[in-house]
Amino acid sequence: MARRSANSLLNSLKGKIWLATSALAFFICTFGLISYLLVSFFIADTFYAVFIPFLILSFTVMVFGWWLSNEVVSPIEKVSLLAKSLERSSLVSLPKTTGSTETDELLETLHRTSQQLQTIVGLMESVADGNLDVALTPLQNSDRLSSSFQKLLAKVSDSIHAKQNLEKLETAVRQITEDAARVRTGVLDGEISCDFPQTxxxxxxxxxxxxxxxxxxxxxxxxxxxxxxxxxxxxxxxxxxxxxxxxxxxxxxxxxxxxxxxxxxxxxxxxxxxxxxxxxxxxxxxxxxxxxxxxxxxxxxxxxxxxxxxxxxxxxxxxxxxxxxxxxxxxxxxxxHRTNLIALNASIQAVENTDKSYGFSVLAEEVERLSARAExxxxxxxxxxxxxxxxxxxxxxxxxxxxxxxxxxxxxxxxxxxxxxxxxxxxxxxxxxxxxxxxxxxxxxxxxxxxxxxxxxxxxxxxxxxxxxxxxxxxxxxxxxxxxxxxxxxxxxxxxxxxxxxxxxxxxxxxxxxxxxxxxxxxx
Missing domain, CATH: 1.20.1170 (Hemolysin E; Chain: A;)
Known part of the structure; x- marks a missing residue:
């Protein structure tokens, strides 16, 4: 975004206010002295000679204050309007300047923040759609917030993978339990089939x-x-x-x-x-x-x-x-004994992962039943x-x-x-x-x-x-x-x-x- 020199007094609110107050002070002093001399020349009464210039200067100050407030608030209003536009879309084109360097820096900061939020929202939507690999892809020009959020998404992806593995493990243990139950009835011709590597x-x-x-x-x-x-x-x-x-x-x-x-x-x-x-x-x-x-x-x-x-x-x-x-x-x-160790490991993981403790508890109970049947x-x-x-x-x-x-x-x-x-x-x-x-x-x-x-x-x-x-x-x-x-x-x-x-x-x-x-x- 094109910006004017930050050293120019006319490009900052601080410079504008300083110049305006300086000009107002010079105008009040000069115009007050001139008006007092003119009024005192035509009117001999001292009160009116002072009161009439005071009224004129008060009116002048009010008009100047109205103008100065508009000059100060205008860049802020532009920043507020552009911020609302950035909330709806980060692709909104930005003007070259808002009238002051302070608001220009604020506008650029808002634009960068909007882009970060749009990137984070895109990552969340990708993970929600099942694309877990995007959490592991490094972001270009990522800042601290994006990197932290990407690490958070990586943890969420690991939790999703852990849940899927837990469901597969529960299915495998359930299949082993059903197949092993036939041995207790005296049937020795069956085979226990399991495609899960852990079991x-x-x-x-x-x-x-x-x-x-x-x-x-x-x-x-x-x-x-x-x-x-x-x-x-x-x-x-x-x-x-x-x-x-x-x-x-x-x-x-x-x-x-x-x-x-x-x-x-x-x-x-x-x-x-x-x-x-x-x-x-x-x-x-x-x-x-x-x-x-x-x-x-x-x-x-x-x-x-x-x-x-x-x-x-x-x-x-x-x-x-x-x-x-x-x-x-x-x-x-x-x-x-090994099945008891698996049950103990599942119980420990259930304590460490409190969000998934129910699945690990079910797994521990199934493994303990399997251990009891083996005993x-x-x-x-x-x-x-x-x-x-x-x-x-x-x-x-x-x-x-x-x-x-x-x-x-x-x-x-x-x-x-x-x-x-x-x-x-x-x-x-x-x-x-x-x-x-x-x-x-x-x-x-x-x-x-x-x-x-x-x-x-x-x-x-x-x-x-x-x-x-x-x-x-x-x-x-x-x-x-x-x-x-x-x-x-x-x-x-x-x-x-x-x-x-x-x-x-x-x-x-x-x-x-x-x-x-x-x-x-x-x-x-």
């Missing part, structure tokens, strides 16, 4: 724990199913062995009864020699069959012992699964782990007891075979001594009694083996019950049947099915 680690941790728990549960079910099948096959095998041993005992009792009924007299032996020889041959044949049966029982007992050892190994793997469940419980506990899940997993561990210990003890009984059975079967071999030798000696039977009748009677006692001992050993087999059958039944309880403990978790799971289970059962099939088809 992606929580969702990935939940998915990892769910997958691990699903794999452990599936492994426990497969191993318990295998163990149940093994127990069932072992029970059937023991039942067959018991029936076979009972049949052999009956035959041995009959043979012992036949030996007891042999006459002790030499005459009776000579007369019934042919019948005794036939009976002795039958006894040899039965002893051979009994020995073969004992050998078959030994093989069956060894096979049973191997199957029980395999079952013990599988029970050991169940123990490892129990250890995995303990690790899962620790991971859930760590997750609950409940940890308790459930720990309870399940204790139940599985107790069942595994009981199953392992039962399997060890059954393996020991199978070893005893094998030992008793070997002893029975040895006794039957000795009996066969004795009867063969009895047949070979036909020509010397009369001379050695007394000695032969003693040998027959000894053979009878050995035969009776073999019967007692066989009966003891049958009793052990029955006890083993009861242990196997108890094992089957324990495995059923273990499978019931994992029955609350719903697992979808997939081809991969079925193929894995089929591969795990292959070796066991071949061994059990050989036992079932064994011809005792």
């Amino acid at each position: 992606s680690e929580i969702s990935e941790t939940f998915n990892f724990l769910a997958r691990r728990l699903k794999a452990i549960t599936l492994q426990v079910r497969q191993d318990t199913a295998e163990a149940q099948n093994t127990a069932l096959k072992a029970k059937k095998t023991i039942r067959v062995v018991i029936q076979t041993d009972e049949t052999v005992i009956q035959e041995m009792n009959q043979a012992a009864l036949v030996l007891k009924q042999k006459p002790n007299g030499v005459e009776m032996i000579s007369e019934e020699l042919s019948g005794s020889i036939s009976t002795a041959r039958d006894s040899i044949e039965k002893a051979r069959k009994g020995r073969q049966t004992a050998h078959a029982n030994v093989n069956a007992a060894d096979s049973l012992r191997r199957q029980l050892q395999e079952a013990i190994k599988r029970t050991g793997r169940l123990g490892e699964c129990s250890a995995e469940i303990t690790k899962v419980a620790k991971a859930v506990e760590n997750l609950a 409940n899940t940890n308790k459930e997993i720990s309870s399940l782990n204790k139940s599985i561990a107790a069942e595994i210990v009981e199953v392992e003890n039962s399997l060890k007891s059954t393996a020991q009984e199978a070893a005893n059975l094998s030992k008793f079967a070997v002893e029975t075979g040895n006794f039957l071999s000795e009996l066969e030798k004795d009867v063969e000696q009895f047949l070979n001594l036909q020509s010397k039977l009369v001379a050695y009748s007394a000695e032969q009677s003693a040998e027959n009694k000894q053979s009878l006692r050995a035969f009776s001992g073999s019967i007692a050993v066989r009966e003891k083996a049958v009793e052990n087999l029955k006890q083993s059958e009861m242990d196997v039944a108890n094992l089957s019950r324990l495995l059923e309880n273990l499978q019931t403990a994992t029955g609350d978790f719903a697992l979808a049947k997939t081809p991969q799971n079925e193929i894995a289970a089929e591969n795990n059962f292959t070796d066991l099915s071949v061994d059990l099939e050989s036992i079932v088809n064994f011809d005792i």
Whole structure:
């Protein structure tokens, strides 16, 4: 804006007032003196000579005061009018001057202030329209007010971004809570989906724990199913062995009864020699069959012992699964601790940002509920782990007891075979001594009694083996019950049947099915 020199007295109100008052003082002095001299020349009265010039000068002063007030107020009125125009629009053109340097400076200051206000209003409208980047763009020729207001807008933009992030975080936490609720109902096939970066680690941790728990549960079910099948096959095998041993005992009792009924007299032996020889041959044949049966029982007992050892190994793997469940419980506990830290952080931010405290409070409550659910899940997993561990210990003890009984059975079967071999030798000696039977009748009677006692001992050993087999059958039944309880403990978790799971289970059962099939088809 063009301005005249500030040193000119005519360009300032101060200069104008000083010049006007100086001129007025000179005019009053000069005109008063002249008018007094003129009036006193025509009028001799002194009063009128003074009063008439006083009236003229008073009128002159009033006219001069009116003119001076107009000169002083005119620039101010122009500034006021231009200020009102600038309120409506900052694009109003300004005159070159208002008549004084003071008002010109005031007008220029008002123009700069109007431009600043228009810039600030434009920034506020841009931020209100959603253009948050304008708060970060440096302003050209910005003053202190504009810079401060731009910093304020930057804080407002940060608050808007924080609110948007808070809404996204609340949505992500709500989604995680809804997805995690399915795990409490036993559904382990779901995936927790979350696209928010701040909660992606929580969702990935939940998915990892769910997958691990699903794999452990599936492994426990497969191993318990295998163990149940093994127990069932072992029970059937023991039942067959018991029936076979009972049949052999009956035959041995009959043979012992036949030996007891042999006459002790030499005459009776000579007369019934042919019948005794036939009976002795039958006894040899039965002893051979009994020995073969004992050998078959030994093989069956060894096979049973191997199957029980395999079952013990599988029970050991169940123990490892129990250890995995303990690790899962620790991971859930760590997750609950980290969730509590998130809740504490949200609470601290809610205190620091009082304007957004409601959103942070809701977030803290949601995270605390999530932490409580994680702790409940940890308790459930720990309870399940204790139940599985107790069942595994009981199953392992039962399997060890059954393996020991199978070893005893094998030992008793070997002893029975040895006794039957000795009996066969004795009867063969009895047949070979036909020509010397009369001379050695007394000695032969003693040998027959000894053979009878050995035969009776073999019967007692066989009966003891049958009793052990029955006890083993009861242990196997108890094992089957324990495995059923273990499978019931994992029955609350719903697992979808997939081809991969079925193929894995089929591969795990292959070796066991071949061994059990050989036992079932064994011809005792």
